[in-house]
Structures are given as structure tokens and as C-alpha cells.
Amino acid sequence: MIEISHISKTFTSRENTVDAVRDVSLQVREGEIFGVIGNSGAGKSTLVRCLNLLEIPDSGEMRVAGRRIALRGGRAYFDGSSRPAGEKQLGQLRRSMGMIFQHFNLLDRSTVFDNIAYPLRYTGMNRTDISSRVMELLRLVGLTDKAGAYPSQLSGGQKQRVAIARALAGSPKILLSDEATSALDPDATESILNLLRTLNEELGLTIVLITHEMAVIKAIAHRVAVMENGLVVEEGDVYDVFANPQQDITRRFVASATALSRVDKLLREDSPLVQVKPGEMLLRLTFSRESVGDAAISAISRDYGVSVNIVLASVEALRDDTLGGLIAVFQGRPDQLEGAVSWLEENRIKVEVLRRG
Ligand SMILES: Nc1ncnc2c1ncn2[C@@H]1O[C@H](COP(=O)(O)OP(=O)(O)OP(=O)(O)O)[C@@H](O)[C@H]1O
Ligand SMILES: [Mg+2]
Numbered sequence: 264m265i266e267i268s269h270i271s272k273t274f275t276s277r278e279n280t281v282d283a284v285r286d287v288s289l290q291v292r293e294g295e296i297f298g299v300i301g302n303s304g305a306g307k308s309t310l311v312r313c314l315n316l317l318e319i320p321d322s323g324e325m326r327v328a329g330r331r332i333a334l335r336g337g338r339a340y341f342d343g344s345s346r347p348a349g350e351k352q353l354g355q356l357r358r359s360m361g362m363i364f365q366h367f368n369l370l371d372r373s374t375v376f377d378n379i380a381y382p383l384r385y386t387g388m389n390r391t392d393i394s395s396r397v398m399e400l401l402r403l404v405g406l407t408d409k410a411g412a413y414p415s416q417l418s419g420g421q422k423q424r425v426a427i428a429r430a431l432a433g434s435p436k437i438l439l440s441d442e443a444t445s446a447l448d449p450d451a452t453e454s455i456l457n458l459l460r461t462l463n464e465e466l467g468l469t470i471v472l473i474t475h476e477m478a479v480i481k482a483i484a485h486r487v488a489v490m491e492n493g494l495v496v497e498e499g500d501v502y503d504v505f506a507n508p509q510q511d512i513t514r515r516f517v518a519s520a521t522a523l524s525r526v527d528k529l530l531r532e533d534s535p536l537v538q539v540k541p542g543e544m545l546l547r548l549t550f551s552r553e554s555v556g557d558a559a560i561s562a563i564s565r566d567y568g569v570s571v572n573i574v575l576a577s578v579e580a581l582r583d584d585t586l587g588g589l590i591a592v593f594q595g596r597p598d599q600l601e602g603a604v605s606w607l608e609e610n611r612i613k614v615e616v617l618r619r620g
Contacts, residue, residue: 265289267326297485300516365442379428496512550589559612
């Protein structure tokens with residue numbers, strides 16, 4: 264659906280040069296929700312603007328909207344052409360993707376209806392068709408009763424629904440979402456994420472979702488790329504990235520969205536909860552789909568004589584999946600502990616030793 268190879272974008276001003284996107288290669292599959300997460304300044308917005316050529320990359324290649332596009336010297340060359348694409352071609356490509364933003368970007372002096380009708384008026388569609396299309400879009404986002412309202416009369420979540428309806432007016436197959444929930448409260452965030460998920464499932468809309476919050480990725484994304492300093496440093500299925508983060512930055516993002524990360528604070532504060540005596544180990548266990556937590560705990564205490572004292576436990580909801588975790592003090596003789604740890608690992612439970620007594 265979207266394939267980008269070795270895309271780079273540098274901003275140069277008199278004072279400095281910023282390599283906002285550095286040699287990024289990615290594939291977004293048809294019908295998926297692809298998340299991009301990173302801290303402020305990581306290059307997320309630049310990357311997503313490169314996808315629809317709002318920002319023309321300096322170099323690289325991409326396949327998008329059925330076109331093969333080569334990027335050289337800040338110009339785009341479509342389908343092997345030796346002449347750079349002009350505004351008309353670029354405009355067509357941009358319109359093939361919808362885009363939504365953190366601050367909605369609605370026209371304050373226009374009604375909800377007119378905000379959504381606006382992009383349709385440039386397509387040559389007649390007034391009756393525009394009207395029925397707008398009403399259809401309002402139904403889709405659950406705002407039929409707000410057609411005549413002005414943006415100032417809407418809540419943040421409702422404004423974002425209008426922005427989504429407007430982005431979908433031209434029936435794009437791809438929706439680019441740049442921090443669409445960052446300005447919303449938790450309830451509105453949840454309802455917008457649910458709407459995006461429904462659009463993905465019912466219309467088959469492919470969504471590229473930019474965020475700095477792992478909770479957003481966790482709620483609806485299928486796959487995720489992690490960006491740091493313009494680079495994509497890690498990429499994979501959301502479940503695998505959560506269960507087994509490889510990079511420090513990814514671990515920090517994962518920790519920010521899991522209850523078990525409280526243990527890091529307990530360890531820093533040297534809390535009584537995480538003290539270990541000789542013959543004890545403080546372990547973090549991660550249970551994946553194939554392994555079940557309570558069965559494992561009873562098995563090791565029964566078969567290895569190890570006693571398990573639970574400090575923290577959690578079950579994370581990831582889209583339709585769950586991922587369990589446990590932090591516990593294990594107590595026993597060295598051979599018992601060793602046997603228990605081997606058993607856990609053989610049963611596909613990830614074991615990390617946090618402290619040894
Ligand atoms: N038009 C521009 N001119 C100059 N520098 C830019 C421009 N746009 C972005 N940058 C720089 O490129 C880097 C990446 O910016 P970008 O907006 O892509 O980051 P981001 O990951 O979206 O951050 P945030 O989470 O704060 O939105 C930053 O250092 C930024 O200052
Ligand atoms: Mg941004």
C-alpha cells in the first residue's frame with residue numbers, strides 16, 4: 264500500500280541543519296493501522312508529511328497510491344518520468360490521502376456542514392450530491408445533529424470527528440493521523456480511537472497513526488515503528504514490541520504504558536517491597552499468548568519447592584490480545600531457583616532477574 268525506501272529529509276536554515284528524517288524505509292500494509300511513535304522532535308510529523316509529499320523528501324524512493332516515485336534534490340519524479348511532478352500531480356497524490364491533526368484545523372466561520380463540504384466543492388460534484396455525501400459522512404462519525412453547528416459550539420472530540428469526516432470526504436484509502444488525540448481528554452481520546460478502529464475495520468481504511476503515547480498504539484495499532492533522532496530504530500507487531508522491546512527508547516515507551524513499570528520506581532527508592540534476602544531473587548516474568556500465569560506459579564511451587572511472593576501483577580490489553588506480567592520474589596535453594604527459572608523459560612515465559620539476594 265505504502266512502501267518507502269531510504270527516505271531522507273534535511274531542513275537547512277542560516278543557523279543550522281536538521282536531519283529530520285534519516286534513511287527511513289517502511290512498509291504500510293493495506294488495511295492495517297500502522298503506528299509511529301517517538302518523542303518530540305523525533306521526525307514523526309516530517310515523516311508523515313513525506314508520505315503524502317506535503318514535504319518532498321531529499322532522496323529515496325516510494326510507492327504510494329499506485330505510483331512509483333523517485334525523490335532527488337527535493338523534487339518528485341513520478342513513474343520513471345525525467346520531469347519533476349508539478350503542482351497538479353502533487354495535488355492529486357495529496358488528495359488520495361486524508362489527514363487529521365492535533366488541533367483539528369477547522370474553519371471557525373463555517374458550519375460543520377460547510378467544513379466537510381469544502382473539499383468536495385473543488386471536485387465538480389453538484390450540490391445535491393455534496394449534500395448527501397456530507398450527511399453520509401456525518402452519520403459515519405456520529406454527528407448528524409451537528410450539521411448546522413459552528414466549531415466553537417463543539418467539544419474537542421466532536422471537532423476531531425468533523426475533521427475526520429472532512430478528511431474522508433474524497434473517499435481516500437489512506438488516513439494519516441498526526442497526534443489526532445493529543446489535545447483530547449481520556450474519554451474523548453477513547454471515543455476517537457474507537458472511531459478510527461471502526462473506520463479501519465468497516466471501510467478497510469489504512470491508517471498511519473503518529474503519536475507520542477504508547478497507550479494509543481496499544482489500543483488500536485497492528486504494527487508500530489519507533490523513531491528517534493530521525494531514524495526508525497525498531498519496528499514490528501505491536502504485541503511483539505510490547506512483549507520484547509529491543510531498544511532503550513522502546514523499553515521506555517513500553518514502560519510508560521504498563522502497570523509493572525512501577526517497579527522501576529520501587530527499585531530506585533529501594534522500597535521494602537523489593538528487598539531480597541540471601542536465597543531470594545526478584546524476578547520480572549512476562550507471559551505471552553502461549554503461557555498462562557497462575558498455572559506457571561503453581562507448577563513451580565509444586566515441582567520445585569520455590570515459594571513465590573507477588574509484588575506487582577498486571578494484564579495489559581493490546582487491541583484484542585492480552586499480555587501478562589508479574590514481579591515477584593522467588594525464594595528457595597539455588598538448585599530449586601535454577602530449576603524453576605529453566606522451567607519458566609522452557610514454557611516461553613520471559614524471565615528477567617531484577618535483584619539477587
Ligand atoms: N519546516 C521546518 N523547518 C526547519 N526545521 C524543521 C521543520 N519542520 C521540522 N523541523 C525540525 O525537524 C525535526 C523533526 O521535527 P518533527 O516536527 O518531524 O518532529 P515530531 O516528531 O513530529 O515532534 P513533535 O512530537 O513535537 O510533533 C525537529 O528538530 C524540527 O525542529
Ligand atoms: Mg509532530
